[in-house]
Amino acid sequence: MKLKIGTPEHFKWLKGIVATTIILNVIDGILTIMWVFSGRATEANPLMSQLIEANPVLFISVKMALVFLGTILLWRLRQRALAVIGIFVAFMVYYAVLIYHLSEMNLHLIGRLFD
Numbered sequence: 001m002k003l004k005i006g007t008p009e010h011f012k013w014l015k016g017i018v019a020t021t022i023i024l025n026v027i028d029g030i031l032t033i034m035w036v037f038s039g040r041a042t043e044a045n046p047l048m049s050q051l052i053e054a055n056p057v058l059f060i061s062v063k064m065a066l067v068f069l070g071t072i073l074l075w076r077l078r079q080r081a082l083a084v085i086g087i088f089v090a091f092m093v094y095y096a097v098l099i100y101h102l103s104e105m106n107l108h109l110i111g112r113l114f115d
Contacts, residue, residue, distance in 0.1 A: 005081055014078060017091050018071050024094035025067040029060040031101045040104075 006014070033056050035041035043049035052059040071090065077083035 005084065006079055011078060014084065014087060015075075017087055018075055021071060021087070021091045021094055022064075022068060024091070024098055026060075026064060028094060028097050028101065029063045033060065035101075035104070 032041070032043060033052065036043055036052055037056070043052050048059060048063065051062060067090075071087070074083045074086045074090070078087070
């Protein structure tokens with residue numbers, strides 16, 4: 001027996017979380033390209049690492065497409081508890097990645113002040 005969850009109000013909030021996840025993915029992609037081409041970082045995913053070096057536009061396109069397709073799948077299954085958990089996990093991962101990007105930016109900016 002599959003437990004169905006959610007009310008229209010819950011799904012309204014969940015839709016905002018899905019949209020925010022997609023936006024965070026785009027920001028992550030742009031910042032990753034910036035870090036990689038400035039020589040301050042490398043892409044952790046080996047397949048995406050090859051792609052970013054070969055073609056940054058294709059890298060961001062593939063990254064956006066994969067996350068977008070994943071969120072569409074989770075959204076379609078939103079009445080299942082596991083899909084809702086998946087949406088929240090994806091959001092938290094991209095939120096943590098954004099915090100990491102911002103903390104690294106701050107550290108690099110502080111370092112430049114003392115150069």
